[in-house]
């Protein structure tokens with residue numbers, strides 16, 4: 587017990603989490619601390635970026651260099667970090683509102699470019715921090731203060747978008763299964779390229795439909811014989827959703843050059859380790 591406490595303290599900040607008791611964000615936080623411990627992630631090898639929302643508060647509860655971007659802008663910030671120092675392990679925490687509404691375009695483009703980073707999408711299917719409004723992940727018919735007569739729109743499915751756009755590691759996990767989520771975080775972070783884990787994260791305060799019990803009843807682990815290199819099969823898996831039909835595990839994985847691999851300027855060393863020569867005369871002349 588003492589050992590476990592000691593392990594978790596290394597990465598935990600002195601702040602106490604402010605999430606509601608039972609929130610799925612606790613599971614994500616714990617899995618991340620365990621993964622960080624196992625992989626020796628620290629301030630010299632890892633950078634963390636978060637969006638704005640309940641999910642984004644995670645940066646306050648872990649002791650790693652971090653940036654909390656503008657709402658919807660976690661991925662462009664992370665892409666900039668990747669290009670400045672591609673040797674870093676980059677982990678992005680984002681919400682379903684953050685990555686699919688305000689940051690919807692950045693999500694497709696970061697996946698398409700295969701930036702080398704792990705994206706942990708806290709999917710509670712609502713806007714949590716602003717008190718439970720309907721988000722792009724809320725199901726059709728969902729009743730909230732912004733859709734009091736029921737949501738008339740179909741939800742977005744982030745893994746469908748990720749696979750269609752070109753993400754090279756695509757997984758789904760449930761926030762209540764911490765050991766499995768930890769494993770997937772490690773695999774996603776080790777993967778070279780854009781790795782996305784959609785974490786089914788119950789918001790116990792506002793989302794009374796996608797509860798812990800709902801997920802415990804309806805998720806199933808992909809079987810060992812499932813071929814995660816088959817892109818069409820993976821896309822078909824993303825079409826499954828509903829009663830006893832929510833697959834979790836690695837849906838898709840492929841090896842492909844990252845955006846950073848293909849930039850000639852980064853071939854020898856990261857940008858942060860290069861002497862940048864600036865000819866200020868030329869730069870100012872450009873504006874005259």
Ligand SMILES: Cc1ncc(C[n+]2csc(CCOP(=O)(O)OP(=O)(O)O)c2C)c(N)n1
Nearest residue numbers: 638639640641657681682683684713714715
């Ligand atoms: C550009 C912009 N639009 C709206 C807001 C207000 N806002 C802050 S958090 C939030 C919802 C966050 O929802 P989500 O990303 O799903 O994260 P969660 O709180 O559910 O973890 C909104 C709409 C903002 N801060 N900036």
Ligand code: SF4
Nearest residue numbers: 606609640714789790
């Ligand atoms: S409002 Fe929902 S998402 Fe936010 S901390 Fe509470 S339970 Fe978690």
